[in-house]
Amino acid sequence: MEKLNTKVAIIGSGPAGLLLGQLLYKAGIDHIIIEQRSAEYVSSRIRAGILEQVSVDLLKEAGVDQNLQKKGLPHSGIEILTNGVKQRIDLSKLTNGKQVTVYGQTEVTKDLMQAREQANLLSFYEANDVKVTDFYVQPKITFEHQGHSYQIECDFIAGCDGFHGVCRASVPKDKIKTFEKVYPFGWLGVLADVPPVADELIYVQSERGFALCSMRSETRSRYYLQVPITDHVDQWSDERFWEELKHRLDDESREKLVTGPSIEKSIAPLRSFVTEPMRFGKLFLAGDAAHIVPPTGAKGLNLAASDIAYLSSALIQYYHKGSEQGIEEYSQKCLQRVWKAERFSWWMTHLLHRFDTEDEFDQKIKQAELNYVLGSFAGQTTLAENYVGLPYELSPITGMRLSN
16 A cells, blocks of 8 residues: 655545645645546536636636636626516626626636646546545545555545535534435526527526526526426427427517527436534535535535635645634634525525425415515615625635625
């Protein structure tokens, strides 16, 4: 068995793990990434596409925003369609100039992987039989890679390996508490090389169910339909998908909709999930390993980024200043933001989706609430403040404010 030593071992090479690695590299902190999947698999996963301003700022600090600045699509508003009428929420006006940027998680991952490769930083892809142990005393990781056995000793482990990863599963059951809500429907998503139906996202509340018109670029669109969780992708031909989407849109959007063959189609279940705490001795959980939100609020990738902002800040503070304050506060700070994002995502999901358990009274109340939000400056402001992203504290490297 080959033995290696490093300061921080990062399990998982998704956006969270890669971003943490890049920030530690910029701060001169030795680290290694271990990933069970192949690099090709990781870089090709289709995921979220909306970045909060604080996430954009963090990627800039990490030095990986060149493509984002060139190809990202800044959006200063969103539209909500209900009862056949669209209403625009002016995010920028309601939040003192803040906005979101459309830039796919796949592209974020590729940018981070390219930066890591250019810096010649050590990563183990397709690692098998990964185990994390002794993280309350002297953390160790063992794994198999290309026929060789490895053991890594480190100061800290960052568990960025997703909902099904080994890190959370390795925590003793009496040390961890989880909170979960599973929704009775999923999102059927289609990616197609067709121009978007609108310049900004359209969130659709209709009698036939929720829909979302989104995009990845000016020539690539991402559309979603609420479907029963029991549905399978092979039940939905491209033709059936486009026809159902048209039924849920208003007349103007229906006329503008350009259809085409799907280049990716999948059904994603919706769930809310939170782990408390997010730190176990010298093991930290971040991103989907610690929490999952329904995609309605566009918070998944952004919560992972804020976790990494707190974690990188804590580790840099520890190695550069000898302070454990950030480490001690990591879980508490993260969870304060996590639960606010969970609340917003839960609220948006209930406001815009149809539930089989709802009676006519429930539906009337929900419509009244949505009408209030859209007709109230205070209601619109609440939605906008949460959508563009609630602020978090200090950036990990420069100490500058990441948001107002």
